[in-house]
Amino acid sequence: MSQISKIIASILVVLALLLTAFALYLMAKPDAEPIPVVMPETTPPPLYNVVVASEPLKAGAMLSSDKIKIEQWPIQPEHSFSDPSLLEGRHLRTDLAPGELIQDSMLMKGLAYYLEPGERAITVPIQADNAQASRIEAGDYVDIFFLLKRQSATGEVDTSQSRLLLAKKRVLALGAQSLDEPITENNQSHSALSNTAVLAIPLEEVNPLLIAAREGVLQLVVRSPLDEDLPDTSLFPERTHVLTTKEDLTTEQQQAMQKPENKAFAGMSLSEIAAAENKKEQDSKTTPKAAPTRTAQIPTARAIEIIRGPNSQLEHY
Structure with missing residues (x-):
């Protein structure tokens, strides 16, 4: 074996001894304790x-x-x-x-719990065939039309008329059928026997409804609850009340007159419900016509015209 080969063999033997010693050291060394994993506390x-x-x-x-x-x-x-x-x-x-x-x-x-603030539950008479034909049920939204016949005796209604009185009002009860009654699979509609309806009406609209129900015929028309179209009352003359306010009201008191409870207390007459045109006709009948004015005529003096050839002359007498 050459000298170089002996040197290389010696180096390899030394490396092998070192690796063996390191392996023995690792085997003799105790295992390191594992780091505990801290889990977050969950409530x-x-x-x-x-x-x-x-x-x-x-x-x-x-x-x-x-x-x-x-x-x-x-x-x-x-x-x-x-x-x-x-x-x-x-x-x-x-x-x-x-x-x-x-x-x-x-x-x-109870029906009182189905009312919004400012609403009242009003019972009105209706025609039973109307409820049956329209298939009206408690919980529906309806438009309230009314028919007034001509009243020649009182003169409050000059012509027969049919108009929309109130729009989008909720039916709380119809005859024996109510929003508060038990709901079962075998529930049957009582609309065929219904001649009264309980409606949720704002306080200031109770008077017109009561007058229309007493003096005319009400017709309930079912409408979609998603339909938000309502009549614009600002386009028409404002109704006047039966009770007139005091003349010396303050600004605050005048504003208080616009509250629904005060409007309801002031009342409403049939002539106001009938039509604005009817009221104008009554006003024209009760308002005295002004006497025609005569202008005094100034008397004129008498005269005669005298013509002489191309000349003419007036002679007064």
Whole structure:
């Protein structure tokens, strides 16, 4: 073996010994402790108490503590209840399955709760065949037309007329059918037997409706709840009231006269409901006509014309 080969072999032996020693060192060294992974603490979502049915319930059933129970939900639904005592003695409008949430709209609560602020529930007579033919039901929106016949005796209505009185009013009840009655699959419409309707009417429009219902015939016409078109009353003469205001009202009091409750208190007459043209005719009859004025004529003196050839001359006498 040459000298160079011996040197290379020696170097390789030394490297092998070093690697062996390093391997033994690693084997003898204890394992490093693993770094613990810190998991973020997760808080459970909040739970809310909600009242549900504990058994099958039929529409019209009265709620009691043995028919309802509390469950915990991760959400609080709108118009739900968390206190079962608020539901005891209440009656259902719909059927409920076990575990079904009880909401405010599922309870019978009286027609007053269906009124918006400033509205009143007014009962008016209607023709039964009108309700049956139009298939009107509680909850529908209707336009209210009225028919007035000529009243020659009183003179308040000079001509028979039919006009739109009120637009887009909600029907709260029709005969025995009501927004507050129980809703069942076998519910039948009572419109065939309906000769009265309960309507939600703004306070200031109650007087015209009562007069039209008393002196004429009302016709309810179903309209789409999505239809927002309404008559522009600013295009027509403003109706006057039965009661006149005081003459010395302040500016604040005059503004208060525009409130619905004050307009309703001031009242409305049949002649105002009939038509503006009718009122103008009555005003023209009651207003005395001015006597014709005569102008005094100045007397003129008498004269005679005398003609002499091409000349003429007036002689007064």
